[in-house]
Amino acid sequence: MDFGRVSTAMVTPFGQDGTIDFERTAALINYLIENGSDSLVVGGTTGESPTLSNDEKISLFEYTVAIADGRVPVIAGTGSNNTQGTIDLSIKAVQAGVDALMLVAPYYSKPSQEGLYQHFAAVADAVDVPIMIYNIPGRSAVNILPETIIKLSLIDNITAVKEASGNLDQMTDILSNTSNEFLVYSGDDGLTLPLLAIGGHGVVSVASHIAGNEMQAMIKAFTEGRSQEAATIHQQLLPLIRALFAQPNPAPVKVALDDKGIACGGLRLPLIPLSLDEKEMVRAAVETFNHQVKLLK
Template identity: 75%
Template sequence: MNFGRVSTAMVTPFNHRGAIDFEQTTRLVNYLIENGSDSLVVGGTTGESPTLSNEEKVDLFKHVVKTAAGRVPVIAGTGSNNTSGSITLSKQAVEAGADAIMLVAPYYSKPSQEGLYQHFAAIADEVTVPIMIYNIPGRSAVNITPATILRLSQIENITAVKEASGSIDQMTDILAHAPDDFLVYSGDDGLTLPLLSIGGYGVVSVASHIAGNEMQKMIQAFEGNRLQEAAKLHQQLLPLIKALFAQPNPAPVKVALEDAGISCGGLRLPLLPLEEDEKTSLRMIVERFNQQVNQLK
């Protein structure tokens, strides 16, 4: 399965009571599909997965699958540091209609590289859908080394990795030795163009909530060998990307979505909404970005 070039790590809309707002979820899914998203990652960290119960996750998977209606692949975030629990949730996600699953490195437990391999291999053995591995040592406290990723790439249904190590050297090592059909995605919006330049495929993005079409244009410019255009788009996107991560994700992007007319509500503790000065700073950068986009039209 091809997840496309821009996969959006989707926020989870909540209502004023803090429950999942399925009506706004429908609006968000349609908005993202219409504005540059080739696939949707549901129930990941940007979707505040640590605060969602498994029942809520399954309900969310079902709703997004129904709303997407085959227009784009739906990737369910089913990873945790509990191998057995991840297997159960992965099976439930497949039953809910998810096209693929994303498995984050087991956090907090800090397993060995062999433990990481056995964890992912055990889950892959229980499902048939494609799997994207998610390496984010800054959050999980463990790095999946290139050697382990390469071992995992030999498993038939492990087809991609979301690399958020921040290490271009590590990504290069994977790309140099992985099978040709194994896809490497950037887990950092700001490293999308650098990753493309060394053979990467795309990005699992947060910024695509706001700039999905512009992310696509940058990738298309690169693929079309219009390198100066791609570089210019990267330069325009970078301040927006930094602003969206200036405070804990997804607080900034939920404010930006609200301003764009897509109400996604607040956040669940321990995350907090932005302070007014933080909102003002974010809005200035989003407005400046939108002005630059409009000038190019």
């Protein structure tokens, strides 16, 4: 399955009482689909997955599938460091109607490469939907090496990897040794264009909450051979991306969404709201970006 060029790792909107606000979630889903998102990742780190119960995740999966209504693929974040727990949640996510799964590398446990392979292979064997592997050593404390990704790509329903190692050499090794049908996505917004240049397919993005159309424009410019235009958009996006990750994700992007009229509520501990100074930094970056976009039009 092709998840498109820009897959948004969706925030989870909360109400004043801290529970999931499904009315806000519907508004967010419609906004994202209308503004550059080719697919939606639900229940990932940006969605504050560590603070969501499995029951909440399943409700969120079901609701997102219903609101998306086939307009874009819905990818459920079901990975954990408990293989059987991952299998159980993955089966329930498939029953909820999601189109695909995203499985993060088992965190904290620090398994061997063979342990990683067996973990992902066991989940893939238990479900019949496409799977995107998520490699993020900075959060999981283990790097899924290229040879492990290459071996996993031979499993029929493991069809993509979200690479957030930040290592373009590693991504090149994966691209060089997997089929053209196996898709490599950037897990870092700022590496979208460099990854495209070495043969990658797209990005699983946080910045697309705010700049989804512009990210699509950058990718389109690159794929159509307008490399200088793509580079210009990349240069404009980068300060915005830095601002959105200057504090723990998704605190900054929730502020930016609120300012756009897409209310997403607060955060669950251990994440905390931004200070006034931190909010102003985000707002200044968004304002500068919006001004540059207007100048281009």
